[in-house]
Amino acid sequence: MSSVPPSRRRSTSAIKESLRALSTQLSLLNHRVGAQLELKDVDFDCLDLINRHGPLSPTALARRAGLHPATMTGILDRLERGGWVARDRDPSDRRAVMVRALRERDAEISALFAGMNGRMDALCADYDEAELALLAAFLDRVTEAGRAATDELKPGES
Structure with a gap:
């Protein structure tokens, strides 16, 4: 019981x-x-990861996205052709490549999320600072729990 x-x-x-x-x-x-934005779901996910955590090496991006590194080449090719990212030589290792987001197109993304962001601002206005801090901490812990659960499942496992 x-x-x-x-x-x-x-x-x-x-x-x-x-x-x-x-x-x-x-x-x-x-x-x-x-x-x-004419982006595949996986491309948009990778662009978001680059925007939030970049610049990243293709290998680090593949790890964060849970994708095979070979898959990343096609994704980065599409994002680069679309003007979303650039590949630069890593100044600390000229053989390595770092992927960074091109900020010129950020306004397009922001405009499409404006409705959700406005609704979130209105929703958050109903809570005081302590409640917002509690909600933020809870969501951070949920995100970490999700990350840990994802890491426990190796790609291809069910």
Whole structure:
């Protein structure tokens, strides 16, 4: 018999279900934004990783994206042709390449996310600073739990 009260189990289940619904909705939003930009979903995901964590080597990007390094070549070729990224020689190792986002197209992405960002600003306005800090910390912990769970599953495993 579980020592967790039923009300807590229900609340925890409701949070997990809400996070699944959020994940789906954000995937749909990203898919639509990517389609507007004429980017494949995987290309848009990689561009987001470069924007948030770059410049990155192709190998580091492949690792963050959970993709085989050979797959990254085609993705980077498409992003470079589209004017989204540039490949530069790593100043510390002239043989290595670093991928950086080209900021000239950031306004296109921002415009497509304006509706969501405006809604998030309005939603956050309903919370005080302490509540926002709690929510931010919770979401950071959820992100880390997701990262750990992803790392436990090797590519190709089910």
